Amino acid sequence: MGNRVPMIAGNWKMFKTCPEALETARTLVSLTAGVSDVEIMIAPPFTALSGVSEITGPTGIQLGAQNLHWEKEGAYTGEVSGAMIYSAGCRYVLIGHSERRQFFGETDETVNRKIFAALDAGLKPVICVGEDESERDAEKTFSVLDKQMEKGLKGVLPDQMGSAVIAYEPVWAIGTGKTATPEQAQEVHEYLRKILAARFDDNVAAKTRILYGGSVKPDNISLLMALPDIDGALVGGASLDPETFFKIISHKT
Numbered sequence: 001m002g003n004r005v006p007m008i009a010g011n012w013k014m015f016k017t018c019p020e021a022l023e024t025a026r027t028l029v030s031l032t033a034g035v036s037d038v039e040i041m042i043a044p045p046f047t048a049l050s051g052v053s054e055i056t057g058p059t060g061i062q063l064g065a066q067n068l069h070w071e072k073e074g075a076y077t078g079e080v081s082g083a084m085i086y087s088a089g090c091r092y093v094l095i096g097h098s099e100r101r102q103f104f105g106e107t108d109e110t111v112n113r114k115i116f117a118a119l120d121a122g123l124k125p126v127i128c129v130g131e132d133e134s135e136r137d138a139e140k141t142f143s144v145l146d147k148q149m150e151k152g153l154k155g156v157l158p159d160q161m162g163s164a165v166i167a168y169e170p171v172w173a174i175g176t177g178k179t180a181t182p183e184q185a186q187e188v189h190e191y192l193r194k195i196l197a198a199r200f201d202d203n204v205a206a207k208t209r210i211l212y213g214g215s216v217k218p219d220n221i222s223l224l225m226a227l228p229d230i231d232g233a234l235v236g237g238a239s240l241d242p243e244t245f246f247k248i249i250s251h252k253t
């Protein structure tokens with residue numbers, strides 16, 4: 001396969017004040033000091049990025065933002081650009097998280113613009129895709145993913161995919177305690193890899209990391225990580241507590 005380094009990423013969503021974020025980061029740094037076989041990334045809220053970066057900067061822990069705007073700068077009150085988050089220490093950025101699609105009107109078109117903004121700023125995009133419950137029930141999972149991947153990745157070149165990560169996050173499994181079964185997750189990840197091969201080439205398909213997200217916990221991570229097309233996890237709720245997140249990183253229950 002493509003020698004993909006596993007990645008465990010934590011999305012802190014809209015949780016943690018600055019002091020709380022710094023304390024969590026410090027604990028995580030000391031817990032993960034001996035970890036070398038997995039890339040760890042955390043995505044704190046914007047307000048804590050710069051402070052957390054001072055703590056994680058000298059370590060192997062990567063920093064990500066949860067969102068960015070597609071313009072470089074301008075009169076866009078309340079928005080944050082790729083260059084801004086890069087300068088705060090980020091090297092990754094989540095794009096198209098289902099909570100952004102659901103509550104903030106993000107579409108495959110805005111996802112596409114944000115991917116280019118991230119690449120322009122030197123950020124690695126973590127592109128989130130996934131079906132909701134009604135789409136799964138109606139057996140539309142694959143067609144939803146086809147559309148999200150086609151429109152989201154429109155115009156992206158194979159070498160630009162070198163820095164991208166895909167996160168498959170079935171919306172019905174996010175924050176609900178429901179996890180896709182290992183079979184369901186593997187089936188979709190394999191499908192996404194086929195889309196990458198068809199849309200780009202076999203090399204991109206083999207090299208691109210595809211993370212699973214949706215109620216990942218210490219007691220389900222091992223089964224998920226054992227699957228051939230699952231290269232890691234994007235963890236929400238269970239990443240907020242550093243001890244729990246460390247158990248996921250080290251695949252311990």
Ligand code: PEP
Nearest residue numbers: 174175213214215236237
């Ligand atoms: C997420 O926020 O990306 C996520 C998967 O959340 P949770 O792990 O809480 O389901």
